[in-house]
Amino acid sequence: xxxxxxxxxxxxxxxxxxxxxxxxxxxxxxxxxxxxxxxxxxxxxxxxxxxxxxxxxxxxxxxxxxxxxxxxxxxxxxxxxxxxxxxxxxxxxxxxxxxxxxxxxxxxxxxxxxxxxxxxxxxxxxxxxxxxxxxxxxxxxxxxxxxxxxxxxxxxxxxxxxxxxxxxxxxxxxxxxxxxxxxxxxxxxxxxxxxxxxxxxxxxxxxxxxxxxxxxxxxxxxxxxxxxxxxxxxxxx
Numbered sequence: 564x565x566x567x568x569x570x571x572x573x574x575x576x577x578x579x580x581x582x583x584x585x586x587x588x589x590x591x592x593x594x595x596x597x598x599x600x601x602x603x604x605x606x607x608x609x610x611x612x613x614x615x616x617x618x619x620x621x622x623x624x625x626x627x628x629x630x631x632x633x634x635x636x637x638x639x640x641x642x643x644x645x646x647x648x649x650x651x652x653x654x655x656x657x658x659x660x661x662x663x664x665x666x667x668x669x670x671x672x673x674x675x676x677x678x679x680x681x682x683x684x685x686x687x688x689x690x691x692x693x694x695x696x697x698x699x700x701x702x703x704x705x706x707x708x709x710x711x712x713x714x715x716x717x718x719x720x721x722x723x724x725x726x727x728x729x730x731x732x733x734x735x736x737x738x739x740x741x742x743x744x745x746x747x748x749x750x751x752x753x754x755x756x757x758x759x760x761x762x763x764x765x766x767x768x769x770x771x772x773x774x775x776x777x778x779x780x781x782x783x784x785x786x787x788x789x790x791x792x793x794x795x796x797x798x799x800x
Contacts, residue, residue, distance in 0.1 A: 588668070589625070590623050590668075591623075596620060597665050599615035602616070634658055674700055675698070677696070677698070681693050682695075697740065700716060700717075701713045702714050702715075714743075719740040719741075719760075722736070723737075738762050738767070741760055744760075744779075756786050757778070758779040
């Protein structure tokens with residue numbers, strides 16, 4: 564069990580580290596060219612030029628940063644060729660209105676860190692400290708009311724209490740937590756969700772809960788966190 568837990572956690576942690584290179588890509592909503600919606604961004608003067616450029620049906624862009632409340636700096640990773648078409652791998656300015664009207668997010672895995680504040684165990688009934696932190700991967704859904712939700716699966720490092728934590732010397736064991744959940748993000752720092760999983764560790768077969776799943780519910784607590792870059796990109800919504 565010890566080798567299995569270490570190996571699985573190492574693999575998933577490696578996947579999480581590599582997945583940090585994923586970029587949030589926006590693609591065209593319709594199969595048509597759109598003229599004069601981009602302006603060249605001057606990296607030296609940090610402002611938008613006056614010349615206008617077009618995008619084609621194949622256009623894909625990545626947001627670099629938010630310039631002001633109504634403008635984003637973007638990089639084109641794909642575009643059609645032709646007269647007055649914007650060049651790939653160049654910086655441009657796009658208005659929030661144009662981004663909303665002509666582009667949509669391209670589906671990509673949601674990657675981040677999951678923390679579980681507590682675990683509710685059923686037989687026997689007991690609430691225990693979560694002591695669970697680890698990477699998750701999931702699919703994010705954007706809703707019309709401005710909120711988002713994530714269906715996720717995770718593997719985490721967990722410290723399982725084997726006796727009463729009020730004991731003079733609480734006994735705990737390190738192990739691997741595996742599970743799934745659904746988290747609804749109402750605001751940047753406000754989430755509600757349900758997480759369930761199992762804990763695996765050496766000697767789990769003789770533990771009273773054995774392989775029973777645990778449950779964690781929360782309103783207001785942030786189960787998940789993602790990298791800073793993605794939180795910035797959410798401003799484009």
